[in-house]
Amino acid sequence: MDKAVIEQEVREIADSWKGKEGNLIMVLHQIQNRYGxxxxExxxxxxxILDVxxxxxxxxxxxxxFFRLTPPGKHTISVCMGTACYLKGGAEILGELEHLLCVKPGETTKDGQFHLEVVRCLGCCGLAPVVKIGEKVYGGVKKKDVGDIITQYSEDSEAKTAA
Amino acid sequence: MVKAVINGLKVEVPEKTTILDAARKAQIKIPTLCKHPDSYLHASAACGICLVRVKGSKKMLRACCTPLEEGMDIITHDPEIVAIRRTVVELFLSNHPNECLTCGRNNNCELQSLVADFGIREEFYEKIVKDIPKDDSTGNIVLEPRKCINCARCVDVCQNVQDVWALTFLHRGFNTRMAPAGDISLADSPCVRCGQCAAHCPTGAIFEKDDTVLAWKALRDPEQYCVVQIAPAVRVALGEAFGFPLGANVTKKIYTALRRMGFKAIFDTNFSADVTIMEEASEFVERFAHKKGPLPLITTCCPSWVDFMEKFHHDMIPHFSSAKSPHEMMGVLVKTYYAEKNKLDPAKLKVISVMPCTAKKFEISRSHDMSASGFQDVDVVLTTRELARMIKQAGIDFSNLPEEDSDHILGDYSGAGTIFGATGGVMEAALRTAYSFVTGKKLPKVEFENVRGLKGVKETSIKIEGAEVKIAVAHGLANVEYVLDQVRKAQKEGKPLPYHFIEVMACPGGCVGGGGQPYGVTDELRTARAKGLYSDDEAQTVRCSHENPYVQQLYKEFLGKPLSEKAHHLLHTKYQPLPIYRR
Incomplete structure (x- = not known):
């Protein structure tokens, strides 16, 4: 990234919070929104800029x-481990994803396609166990379905790359 | 004053005294792993071992950060308190590797002593040791985060006392760990290698890179001719490792020990400190009396300070004395003057420096100027702690050694050279000589009491031939900012300079409190060690560097005069801005 561009963008964000107490965390929020x-750098x-x-x-x-130090994957896979999902086998789903993607929660696959994370309750406990990919919610997920679900996304990307 | 009772004993202490300190005054030791007795460090309340309670109450208080209040009735030891403390220590053990036998702090570790005191014989909790790799990227400070107990002493000293901000805590909860900001190596961080983190670490999580093996290798190589020098502050601290009283001056026993270890010549950095003064005082006189060069002049004996300035205050480079530090001067003089005089091949000469300092290990390869002799001028740097270990390894009964003298002429020093080890010492030594250089007269009284002592910034002035010389002495890098800001402010506003001459030492107390000195530094210890140096000064017949007959001989036989071309080539250096990220 070009330092001059970063400086201008960061300065704009920082300026809107100038002089406000506890501004660091708010500025970081906006920075993460901007860059992911x-x-x-x-x-x-x-x-x-903030003299911190x-x-x-x-x-x-x-x-x-909340804050990330590495670029997010193209698709964020959120596995719910809230009480209902946990009891319905959330941990097993998570284990399968870890196994298939070779990453731990909080990590991104080497090809940058998937970012795996654990969340606490997505507010649709009736569908437990729940996995969310991007904005799409998958309910009643079974261990054997996991492979098929993520294949759709990897194929998606391959098709797009080829096109 | 606050009156209270601790374990049934009446105590009276000044307001705001913590329960921990008040108990200490009543000869009660409350154990703690995070609060260092050094007054520079804050209580972090991280370890939870110093729990006490008010009599009759169930609630526990942390003695390290709770001030004693009027009328309190404190219990420091009862079965429940002791049991809780024991559990906390056991929990620390559960994430601490059992590598005591091969640890740099074996036999000198606060966690180990506490485990021994509690008589813990079994590990009750499941062992989970974090797998964080060692960081030895700097080549002088080694981080072993697996052994860290998150006491926060290093982070406190690095951020608040030294204002360096190389170390911090990352993550949270169980995953909290001490590290340079943002998973970079320590070498890529703003670390200035002062070693204050290592000096205050309770365990083996931070320590100096051990170079004793290198030193032994050189000593045992029949092809090598090993020469050694000891820094001013080493002589008043090494004794602590052998049971001598605080601040005891064991210079002559050290000479004997070094000779028995196989060094061919025993020299003293105090001699080259005298040479440093010849150069630095001449530089000051040039700038002050002859207006050649910018004022204030700032001393540069301290490699951490040089590194700090190059990283954060490079606008001050023109104010820096170009004179090298005393041990570098000794190194180059050994490999040129001494080699020529004794017909020795400088390629086979090994110069080993014993220093109170971890940054000196870095200084020897700081730039090309550190190889002015054509070879690296100083080959190995050992800290005071490493020398203590080597003396023990060599089977030398240090306490009962006879006293011997150093070798001619690079081992003969004046009182001015020896006080370099205490904050204000370089300034005092330089003033003694600068006064005579300007006036051509002898000082009626050589002591400058105003620059002595542990006040963070000491400001004073002296009169030389009617002209006022304004002085500042700062130690502990956080104190430097104030002094430099005063200078910048005056420069910006076109006002008269607040100071003409500034001394800076990175470590609180100067080198006596250096990062390579025996553990457990407090102001009491800094004062005792400094007192040892001032007594050594008083005991010398020659008290001023320029009056040292051997320094005069060196200039006559070899260097010509101070600031000569030869002196410049061998004894001076340059500085450059280092764009390490800001703090």
Missing amino acids: YVPR VSLVLSE PLARIYEVITFYH
């Missing part, structure tokens, strides 16, 4: 699970 994660610029030590920025980023 908080790149190191951006933290460096932010440190300078880089170490403090990283304390905040790593303290809150």
Whole structure:
């Protein structure tokens, strides 16, 4: 990324929160909305603009699970581990996804296609166990279905790349 | 004053004294792993071992961060408190690797002692040790995060005392860990290698890179001619490792030990400190009296300070003294002057420095200027702690050693050289000589009391031939900012300079409190070690660097005069801005 561009963008975001107490966390929220994660180059610029030590920025980023230090995958797979989904086999679904994608929750596949994460209750407990990919919700997921579901997305992307 | 009762004993302490400190005054030791007795460090209340309670109450208080209040009746030890403490220690053990025998802190570890004190013989909890790799990227400070107990001492000292912000805590809960900001290596962080983190770490999570093997290898190689030098602050601290009283001056026993270890020549950094003064005081006189070069002049003996300035204050480069640090001067003089005089091949000369400092390990390869002799001027740097280990490895009964002298002429020092080890010492030594250089007269009184002591920033002035020389002495890097801001403000507003001469030492107390010194530093210890150096100064017949007859001989035989071309080539260096990310 071009440093000058980053500087301008970060400055705009930071300026809207200038002088407000606790602004670091709000600025980081907006930065993540803008870039999908908080790149190191951006933290460096932010440190300078807000006059906050880089170490403090990283304390905040790593303290809150919300913030990401790596680019998100193309498709975010959220596996619900809320009470209902957990009891209906959420852990088994998660295990299958970890196995198929070779990633742990919070990680992104090497090809950048899938980001796996665990969430607590998506508000549709009647469908348990639930997996959400992007904005699409899959209910009553069984371990044997998992492979088919993610294949659709990988094929999607392959078809698009080919086109 | 607050009056209270601890374990039935009446105590009276100043307001805001913590229960931990108040108990200490009543000879009650409340165990803690996170609160270091050093007053520079804050209580983080991280470990939870110092629990106490108010008599009759169920609630437990953390003694490290709870001030004693009027009328409190505190119980520090009862069966329940002791049982809880024991459980906390057991929990620490459950995520601590059992590598004590091969750990850098074996026999000198606060966690180990506590486990021993509690007599823990079995591990009750399931062992989960975090798998975080070692970081030895800097080549002088080694991080072993697996051994970290998250006490926060290193983070506190790095951020608040040194203002470096190299270390921080990442993540949260069980996953919390000490690391440079953002999973970079320590070498890529703003770390200035001062070693204050290592000096305050309760376990083996941060320690100096061990170079004793390198030193032994050189000593045992019949082809090598090994020469050693000891820094001012080492002589008043090493004794602690062998049961001597705090601040005891064991210089001559160290000389004997080094000779018995096989060093061919025993030199003293105090001598080259005298040489540093010849150069630095001349530089000051040039700038102050002859207006050649910008003021204030800032001292550069401390490699952490040099690194800090190159990273964060490079606008100050023109103000930096170009004189190298004393141990680098010794290195180059050994491989040129001493080699020539004794017809020795400098390629076979090994110079080993014993320093109170971890940053000196980094300084020896800082730039090309550190190889002015044509070879790396100093080959190995050992900390005071490493020398203590080597003396033990060599089977030397240090306490009962006879006293011997150092070798001529690079081992003969003045009182001015020895006080380099305490904050204000370089300034005092430089003023003694600068005064004589300007006036051509002898100082009626060589002591400058105003630059001594542990105040963070010491400001004073002296008169030389009617002209006022304004001085600042700062130690602990966080204190430097104030001094530099004063200078920048005056420069910006076109006002008269607040100071003409500034001394900076990175570590609180100066080198006596260095990152490579024996553990457990407190102000009491810093004061005792400094006192040892000032007594050494008083005991010397020659108290000023320029009056050291051997320094005069060196200039006569070899260097010409201070700031000569040869002196410049061998004894001076340059600085460059280092764009490490800002703090």
